[in-house]
Structures are given as structure tokens and as C-alpha cells.
Amino acid sequence: MRTSAANAQLALLLEVTATPKPGNVDRVREYPDLRFEHFMAGAVGASQGLRMAAAGDPVGESFERAVEGMADQRGGNTQFGALLLLTPLIRAASGGSGSPSDNEELTPERAARVTEATTVADAAGFYRAFEHVDVAVDDPPADMEALDVRRGADAVPAVEERKLTLHDIFERSADRDGVAREWVSGFPRTFAAADRIAALDGPVPDRAARVFLELLADEPDTFVVTKHGDATAQEVSAAAQTALDGDLDPETLADDLVERGVNPGTTADLVAAGLFVALERGLDV
């Protein structure tokens, strides 16, 4: 039986394997400077941080280590958001023991307890993770400039002075960031994605590709909002719905979005997290 850390690594690999996943790197589509093999190397590099989370090391420190390892390839940011979802989920699944996971144990309630228990030190670890890789983020509100994640470790004194936990940080960005929203609300879309992946038939990557479209149709991708604005994000979600309705070939949509450089990365992160939960609950590959 796989450990929780191994399930998390497999989730990362299955996510990028799933195709078509319109706009994102997958088995048959990539960007010139962000290729499939960068996601392979990212998943390998993240391994030590994932094992730290399973062993009960602090969430922030485990996440920073996972990101540092993930970034040890030439593609840049491959799985930052996915690791941010996976780290507390691994903790919730493993109970911090690092032993093979108990299929019964991973629930939204347990996951919420992990995020609610995060500390100021966890927030500092999160900020330090930005030292290792460039992540596309929005400008913060005016009253949060000192907490701009792009400041990386330089923002840590402000975080410490205001005694903000990692949960506190994400409460402040939940309105505009889909990963943060999961963090402060018991991971509702992650667990829903896991249920859908488990309920569908066929090869797991095919199920993941389907659930990617469903999540994308369901809500605009916040990473697309950040990079291209609300209108584009809503247009992409409408197109995903059209594909689900059978009125647009998902392969055509995928070609179009890659051509335009529009990648719904947050939705891909949710799929990775959903795959992890499904694997923890006994999904066979």
C-alpha cells in the first residue's frame, strides 16, 4: 500500500498525464519553455517535502521544502498551487505518522483542522517558498502591501509582527484565489472532485481530464483571472461547459487555449488534490 506521500506524488503525475486538459500542459500539449518533463521532475523533486508533511513536520516548512525541490528543473513553476493543497491534505491523511494511510481517515473535517491549526511559523514557511520560484500573483490590496507574497522572506517580519497564521493569510485572499478558498473552507471542491473521479469509469487520467472540464465549467479559474482578467476566465468556463455539452471538441479547446497561452492552473491544482483524496480513499490505478 502506498504511503500518503507516495499518493501525493502519484496524484501530481496523474494530473499532468490527464489529457486533454485545455490550456494546461498535459501528455500531448506543452509550452516551449514549460514542458511535460518539467512536471515529472517537479513531482520527483517535491518528494522530500511531501514525506516531511506525512511525517508530521510543520505544514509551512514541509511546503517550502516541497517547492524548493519542485523548482529544481528548468520549467519554473510547475506545481506550486497543487503542493499548497496537498501539504495539509497529506497531514490530514497520515495523522503525521508517515505510515500507510488509513482509507477511512481523510475527511473535510480533518483537513480543516489541519489548516486551522497552522501557525505564524507556517505562514513564514509559505512566504519563504516564494524565494524558490516565480509565481504569477495579483497585486495585493493597498493595506496588504507589506504582506505581498512576491516579497518572499522579506515579508516575514510583517507576518510575525501581525501574528498572522497561514490560515489567516489565506482568509485574506480567499475571495480572489481558488487555492486559498479551499484552505479556509474544508476543501469542498477538492473532495467533490475526488468523489467524481471515484464515480467515473475508465482509466484514471481520462476521469481526471473529465473532472478538470467539470470544475472549469463550474467556476472561473482564479489563475486565469489573475493573468488575463475576469472576462477571459468567464469565457473559458463557458467554453468548458460547451465542451461538456458536446458542442465543442475538448481537443479543439485545448489547442486554442495553449495557442493563446491561457492556462487554468488553479483548476489543474484542484484536480491533483482531488486525485490525491481519491487515491487515499482506495482508488486503484
Add this chain to the structure above:
Amino acid sequence: MRTSAANAQLALLLEVTATPKPGNVDRVREYPDLRFEHFMAGAVGASQGLRMAAAGDPVGESFERAVEGMADQRGGNTQFGALLLLTPLIRAASGGSGSPSDNEELTPERAARVTEATTVADAAGFYRAFEHVDVAVDDPPADMEALDVRRGADAVPAVEERKLTLHDIFERSADRDGVAREWVSGFPRTFAAADRIAALDGPVPDRAARVFLELLADEPDTFVVTKHGDATAQEVSAAAQTALDGDLDPETLADDLVERGVNPGTTADLVAAGLFVALERGLDV
């Protein structure tokens, strides 16, 4: 910097990512019951055994653990031969310390010292690995029936009675098995593949696909010999040469061999091992 165990895992992932790799599962071709995601899960599952090898655990025991973990997916044998090459190479690269690898250290001589130092207990571990997965192998010569690997753990008493080390075992099959031949001769094709991968330009999976063709053209694949006979193996190697000469589209050859179920698996194992050596020597992904 990646550890040797991490480089080995990445080598497994890059190998299956490389396309076209005529006859084998790759990013765009698979068999109904042996799919791309089974190789992802195999590489994840092998991780603990790879780390054991890097930490200095016995070769046979590490290999058995790697195979047991690899087999924890529904596709069956995905990377048995690759793990058999990687296990001693990891030991040679890490010096058994498990620490980040020293780029200068992995040489054919060091690798040969590891295989020459294998014990009867290592041979027993190798036989026990066959308990975890079905591997296509030839009938043994009449005087080696007691040592038939398909007997798995049942063959261990005969191995112990004859005091055969794992190196001894492979000397007896080197004439008909390309992995065994590497084991007893300092891994010449593995190191040659690594040099070629390092010398070529472009994305690493593309280089690996090219080197796969070169190795296949250079020598008949012994796994194809076992499953389909000498004539087919020689025909496949000739076709690989035709592809290298530009007179046959490798994609066409790939479609044809998958259609016929002819998979040059030993050549893929050599590519995985060559990728590992190249990564150890500083290849960037």
C-alpha cells in the same frame, strides 16, 4: 540537487515520457492493459527500494523492495528490467551514503565493483522479486531448471546450495539477456547511452527517444527475442536502422510494432539506465 534515488525515479519517468519509442508504452502510445499511468505508479512505488539502494542496503533486498512497490498498480510488469539496472548503479553513484550524488563518481568501474561484490543473499532477493510480478522469460537451459526464475522464492534453496551470487546468476544468462549482459560487463551500453543523451541537443525526452532507436538498431532486443524469436528481433533492429536513416517515419514504426504487440523492453530499460547515468553526471531537465 537531487539524490541518486530521485535521479533514478526521474530516469524511469523520463524514459516512458520519451516518444516515439517504437513498440513500447510512451506518452502517446499504450496497450489496453498496460498504460502510461501504470508506469507513473510503478515509478512512484519503486521509490522506497531505490532509496534503500542509495542508503547502502543490499542490492538484492533493495531490488526486491523496488519491484514489490513497482507492482502496486494494475498494469503488471512495468519496470522490472530498468530497476535491475538501476539498483547497482544507484549503489555505485551514492557510495551507499544516500547523500546527494557526486557527479564525478559514477563510472563503469565503480558499477562493476558493485555487481562483482553481490552475494548469495542478493541472488535470493532477486529470485524473491519474481513473487511480486509476472516477467516474460525464456525457458532456462536443462542444467539450470532448478534455477528457473519463474520458480521465484522456491528456487532460493538451489541458489544457496550452489552458493551462487547474483553476479554468478547473470553470468549464466548474459548470452541471452541484455540486462544480465550489462550486469557482468560494466554496463557498456548504459554508459554509451548516457554519453549520447548528454551529447544530443533539445528536450531530454526527445534525446532519449533518439537513443532508443540507436540502441535498437545497434543490437536485437533480447526481450523481443524471448517473446517473438530471433527473426522478429532482427527485423525490428533493421527497421530501427531504416528509421535512423530517414527512410521510415519512427511514428509509423511505433504504430506498427504496437499493433503487433512487439515491445523492445530491454532497449527501454537501457534508456532508463542511460538517463540515470546522464542525470548523475549533471544533465539538466
